[in-house]
Amino acid sequence: MAVQGLLSNRLRSLLTMLGITIGVAAVIILVAVGHGSQVAVQKQIEGLGTNVVTIMPGFSFGRGSGGFQSSFTQLTLKDVKSLEDKNAAPDIKSVTPVVNGSVTAAFGSASYSPSQFVGTTASYEEARKAPVEAGTFITAQDESQHARVVVLGETVVENLFGNQNPLGQTIKLNGIGFQVIGVLVPKGTNGIQDQDDIAIAPLTTTQDLITGVTGGLGQIIVEATKSSTVNAAAQEATDILTPGHSSDGQANFRVLNQASLLQTSASSNHVFTVLLAAVAAISLLVGGIGVMNIMLVTVTERTREIGIRKALGARRSDILGQFLTEAVLLSIFGGIAGVGAGLIGSRFKIVGVQPAVELYSVLLALGVGVAVGLFFGIYPANRAAVLRPIEALRYE
Numbered sequence: 001m002a003v004q005g006l007l008s009n010r011l012r013s014l015l016t017m018l019g020i021t022i023g024v025a026a027v028i029i030l031v032a033v034g035h036g037s038q039v040a041v042q043k044q045i046e047g048l049g050t051n052v053v054t055i056m057p058g059f060s061f062g063r064g065s066g067g068f069q070s071s072f073t074q075l076t077l078k079d080v081k082s083l084e085d086k087n088a089a090p091d092i093k094s095v096t097p098v099v100n101g102s103v104t105a106a107f108g109s110a111s112y113s114p115s116q117f118v119g120t121t122a123s124y125e126e127a128r129k130a131p132v133e134a135g136t137f138i139t140a141q142d143e144s145q146h147a148r149v150v151v152l153g154e155t156v157v158e159n160l161f162g163n164q165n166p167l168g169q170t171i172k173l174n175g176i177g178f179q180v181i182g183v184l185v186p187k188g189t190n191g192i193q194d195q196d197d198i199a200i201a202p203l204t205t206t207q208d209l210i211t212g213v214t215g216g217l218g219q220i221i222v223e224a225t226k227s228s229t230v231n232a233a234a235q236e237a238t239d240i241l242t243p244g245h246s247s248d249g250q251a252n253f254r255v256l257n258q259a260s261l262l263q264t265s266a267s268s269n270h271v272f273t274v275l276l277a278a279v280a281a282i283s284l285l286v287g288g289i290g291v292m293n294i295m296l297v298t299v300t301e302r303t304r305e306i307g308i309r310k311a312l313g314a315r316r317s318d319i320l321g322q323f324l325t326e327a328v329l330l331s332i333f334g335g336i337a338g339v340g341a342g343l344i345g346s347r348f349k350i351v352g353v354q355p356a357v358e359l360y361s362v363l364l365a366l367g368v369g370v371a372v373g374l375f376f377g378i379y380p381a382n383r384a385a386v387l388r389p390i391e392a393l394r395y396e
Helices: 002-007 010-046 077-083 140-144 154-161 203-211 227-244 258-301 303-311 316-345 359-385 389-393
Strands: 052-057 059-064 067-072 092-101 105-107 110-112 116-120 132-135 149-152 170-173 176-184 198-202 219-224 253-257
Touching (some): 092 203, 092 227, 140 203, 154 176, 176 198, 198 203, 227 253, 303 316, 316 359
Parallel strands (some): 116 198, 149 176
Antiparallel strands (some): 052 219, 105 170, 132 176, 149 198
16 A cells, blocks of 8 residues: 555655755765765875884974074985894884986987986885886996996886887986886876886985985985884884984984884875765755655645545555555655665765775665654654544644
């Protein structure tokens, strides 16, 4: 009888279901967008290494005899040697010095300036998760021999070589010849810069020919022995460097902990996802109010039918069950349609984010959709059940 009641007003039933459908689909899609954004950010951070601590030079400010004074620190290879002391830093696996420069690369008639030019050591490959797709990465031997070799990112290769094979070719960096020995695995963009727009050369060669040896290091990359010892490695590095790089006891260098960054990002994205889900849940509430509104109209329209059924012996529970079933069926069918729409919608990129559907969001949205129909259907159903037969029969 409940199904027959819904089918007797097909258009009205479909429009009522649409409210629940939109609400359920919105919850699934928006939660998927939030989770997809979190996954993308985590991949970008993990691409830089999750067990990595980056130490960068910086300023410190303090009060001196002449008022406020500032001091700037330079990180040097001496600091790298200090950090490599296993007795002082047992949780540090490797230490990688990095210098940054600016170059213009040329090959034949092509010329291009990479956004990143890095001089470093062989340990950079593992610390920064920068494996080569073809050829080899720079080696300890390349560094000790001050070899004029370079490893290129995909963007640099495309701009200089097009479809040609770059391996073994000689390019000019600021007019100085370097042999291409490797091409990095493509990483894409991290949302701020193109990670493939990079050229990497040995540290010694870079200091000799590009940056000079007096400018200090741009950063020191410290790799922890494992992900669980990142905080310990960061603290050990801080303790080692602070005596030589501080002003009035305040360290004038910065320590960036990738693990903390990943945790902070995950926390922020969780809040973002919850807010999106809360906004979508409002659609479900509106859909539930629509169910209640239509069921109240249905009870009013079918007052004589209710009176006839009660006169023939229908109990209060029979009437209550019939109208409550109608409300729940509207929610169930609307919820199922919403799940389908949500799963289809999540297959497309939204504002540049590829949604990642979470099973719990599907089950939660469907469950809440049905619960909303049940909740908002109770009052109209109960109103129908308490009608007195004689009043219902003489209605209109």
